[in-house]
Amino acid sequence: MQNEVIAYKDGVTLLDTQSVSPEKASSYEKVLFDNSDDALEVIRHSTAHLMAQAIKELYPEAKFFVGPVIEDGFYYDFRVDNKISDSDLKAIEKKMQEFAKAKLPIEKASYTKDEILKKFADDDLKQEVLLRIPDGEVTTYKQGDFEDLCRGPHVPNTRYLRFFSLTRVAGAYLGGDETKEMLTRIYGTAFADKASLAEYKKMIEEAKKRDHRKLGNELKLFTFDEEVGAGLPIWLPAGARLRSKLEALLFKAHRVRGYEPVRGPEILKSDAWKISGHYDNYGDNMYFTTIDDSEYGLKPMNCLGHIKVYQNDVRSYRDLPLKFFEYGVVHRHEKSGVMHGLFRVREFTQDDAHIFCTPEQIKENVLEILDFVKHIMKTFGFEYELEISTKPQKAIGDERYWEVATQGLKDALDENNITYGIDEGGGAFYGPKIDIKITDALKRKWQCGTIQVDFNLPERFNLHYIDATNEQARPVMIHRAILGSFERFIGILTEHCAGEFPFFLAPTQVVIVPIGENHLSYAKELGMQMIENGVDFEISSKNESLNKRIRNAEKMRVPMILVIGDEEVEKKSVALRDRRERRQYNLTKDEFMSIIKEKLSEVHF
């Protein structure tokens, strides 16, 4: 079936083979049955219907809402009487295989809106879907006796759909509206050939092994506690060591780039959040309390503190750009269902900065930030891409500001031949932004840092500087975070490197294993010298066999292990096992210290 036409493309939209007449077909681009993005869109979309057909067969009372294609697969939301769990997926898959083998033709039909409303009169979920589509012609697709509302396009028959897998069951509010009922959602994926599906399944297995929640527990990095509350990470010593190393490196990287560290309060009067617009536009995500009859809000962003720093002095154009940074702790109300390890939490620390500059300086500052991003991502081996997000529905400020700011971002990238995607309507409520999306070792994409250009908050807080003609002028504010948050970034990094953190970040960089009691004091001496050199160590002196102690250090993914016996004590040397290089060698103490010093000095963002 490879190389068979499953759809056409008119440049932008995918067209159904059944909608294109043979005469017109030659004028469209062909979409062949393979693993291209366009083909996968059609295949996965068709597989979502195949899944719905199988569910309907197994659960005749099932009613279906929508079943879109997503990043690497598809889902379908539906209602059934029974509770469906992961263990039911096999049976649904089996039924799907049956329908696939039957090579059922997938046939398109057209109706008027009135006809279709009547046709699905007793299906309240389809009525919900119909509310969301414009009047006019409505199409359905039928395979066997299963007919579903859809725009298409689809593969010509079910025989094309053989390489699929259902991945998990979840709950989803109807239309994402939490005041509505909870539907069942099944996620799955599909490919054009067996090998691609096998590769995908392997990746999912690998992802499970690398799950940062699992590794975070094994490596004792962080924990959560019901008594403390959901989404509130507790950093254990090893995790806190790792994190503080990242903080220290990043602190220095900010300083050499001219950023000044500042710090604002955790909790600010609601009056301030009203001026900024957070109260109206972001209030649902904030936590409030009352102190001495005044309402206060816990900060969900650090902007206000930095604005107050700016306002603390008279600013001249000669001072600009001013760059303030803070490891800002923020609190945001995430719904209880969406929290996920360190990826989605209610308290996190942003590597946040605000650059106050003249409008003319936007471009150079955006480029400078992108250069900063490049250094950091290269150090960790992350590939990344950029996306510009434009004005969202809920937004403050003049249309004019939005245009200038959005154009400023585009110009900065265009003039430097930096490629980017566009996310229409995905901006922050106060300005457009560039999102930084990184790709990890398993080729998964993660949204991390962001750069936002903002004309609105400077206006709302009446910020100014004295320009070259001695007049008052309005500065622009650039909000930016590169890691995004330490929590999320460390979660991603943990999965990216499968817990094998680079030497400069590893919570314990060296484990010293003294063979006997009489080697302990030399082990301590070595350890103290390591601390002096900025390297964290542990001495493994438990009453366990040498092999067991070495294995423990390996299990904790410690990069270097030093074994100390009579010979090492006598010669002031070390027997080094470098796990990453899979090598063992004997070094003098001084040689070893210069190796670790060199390893650390190689790293700077």
Ligand SMILES: [Zn+2]
């Ligand atoms: Zn469809």
Ligand SMILES: [Zn+2]
């Ligand atoms: Zn900000």
